[in-house]
Each structure stands twice: as C-alpha cells, then as structure tokens.
Amino acid sequence: MDMQLTVKIIHMISITLLIGVIIARAFTLFIGVQGNQPNPVARKFFVALQHLVMTCIVLTGVVSLVIKNFEVQSWFYAKVVLFLVLFSSLIKAYKKDDQILLIQRRAGLAIAIVALIAILALVMMKPNFG
Numbered sequence: 001m002d003m004q005l006t007v008k009i010i011h012m013i014s015i016t017l018l019i020g021v022i023i024a025r026a027f028t029l030f031i032g033v034q035g036n037q038p039n040p041v042a043r044k045f046f047v048a049l050q051h052l053v054m055t056c057i058v059l060t061g062v063v064s065l066v067i068k069n070f071e072v073q074s075w076f077y078a079k080v081v082l083f084l085v086l087f088s089s090l091i092k093a094y095k096k097d098d099q100i101l102l103i104q105r106r107a108g109l110a111i112a113i114v115a116l117i118a119i120l121a122l123v124m125m126k127p128n129f130g
C-alpha cells in the first residue's frame with residue numbers, strides 16, 4: 001500500500017474516533033455533572049483518547065501536506081481555521097477550571113460540533129472559493 005493512502009486511512013480512522021469521543025464525552029456535560037464540572041466518570045480515558053486522536057489528525061494532516069508538496073485548494077485554509085475553532089472550543093468545554101460555568105461549557109461543545117460539521121461539509125463538497 002502506498003504511503004499516501006496509508007496516511008489518509010490513519011487520518012480517516014482518527015477522524016472517526018474523534019467524532020465518537022466528542023459524542024460520548026458530550027454526555028458528561030449533561031448527565032451526572034458536579035457543580036460546574038462535567039461528570040468525572042471515565043475522564044482520564046476521554047482525555048487520553050482525545051489527545052491521541054487530535055495528535056494523529058494533525059500529524060497525518062501535516063504528513064499529507066508534505067506528500068502533496070503543500071499544493072492545496074483554497075477550502076483547505078478554511079478547514080484549518082475551523083479546526084482551530086474546534087480545538088479551542090473543546091478546550092473551553094472541558095478545562096478543569098471551576099470559573100467556567102456549565103452553560104459556557106455547553107456553548108463550547110455546541111461551537112465544536114458546528115465547526116466539526118462545517119469541516120466535514122467542506123471536505124465532502126470541496127467548494128471552489130476562487
């Protein structure tokens with residue numbers, strides 16, 4: 001199997017796992033919450049899995065970029081911006097900080113989901129902005 005395809009498959013598997021962990025972890029903001037903090041059940045597992053898949057997505061994304069000699073279409077830049085939105089809103093949603101209200105955490109989660117859906121729409125439609 002060639003390198004490009006292998007990297008792409010790892011990128012896709014990581015994305016599937018990311019979608020899974022975002023959905024599963026979302027329940028911790030609604031069921032069994034403790035004050036402003038999410039449900040602590042399986043926190044370590046979610047943190048570890050989320051770190052792992054985010055790292056894999058970024059690494060495989062960067063390797064794909066190198067393989068393609070950075071020849072990307074304009075929608076790719078929108079994807080990177082949306083990825084940064086996704087990343088920072090997930091941090092906001094689950095940061096271990098009691099100052100962050102539950103409602104703000106849920107808002108962070110909502111923004112993350114919108115960003116994820118927008119990224120998926122972009123990669124499926126590959127719109128031509130130019």
Ligand code: HEM
Nearest residue numbers: 004008011015057058060061062064065080083119120123
């Ligand atoms: C949640 C975030 C992400 C999602 C859902 C996602 C999704 C995808 C999908 C579905 C493809 C395959 C598109 C196709 O060939 O039809 C793809 C390809 C690609 N992704 Fe991502 N991606 C994400 C994050 C990233 C990041 C952060 C980077 C860069 C650092 C990146 C770089 C790339 C590159 C360069 C390709 C092209 C691979 C190729 O054509 O061989 N992706 N992505």
